[in-house]
Amino acid sequence: MTADKQHAHALLDRVPADQMTAAVRFLEFLLLDPVGRALATAPVEDEEISQEEEAAVARSKEWFKHNEGIPFEQVVADLGFTMEQIRNHRTDEERDPAA
Numbered sequence: 001m002t003a004d005k006q007h008a009h010a011l012l013d014r015v016p017a018d019q020m021t022a023a024v025r026f027l028e029f030l031l032l033d034p035v036g037r038a039l040a041t042a043p044v045e046d047e048e049i050s051q052e053e054e055a056a057v058a059r060s061k062e063w064f065k066h067n068e069g070i071p072f073e074q075v076v077a078d079l080g081f082t083m084e085q086i087r088n089h090r091t092d093e094e095r096d097p098a099a
Helices: 003-014 017-030 034-041 051-066 072-078 083-087
Strands: none
Touching: 072 083
């Protein structure tokens, strides 16, 4: 075990019981992928929801009470793609950061 890992274990052993949940959450945060970290640290949405948006959500919820959704895989196939193409998709910036 590396010295840093031993030090981390020693520090974890000293964390008070009432702070252990916070320590665990912090460690989980460190292990998140960049997207997960961005979502975890994103500001709370504070934009007002318009009456039109609320009505659209209500219509959607009502529709799903009486209808089955379409699986994502089916939408992908209907558009002429494969799931492998979707999984391997990269934006131009991801392919060439200089673009």
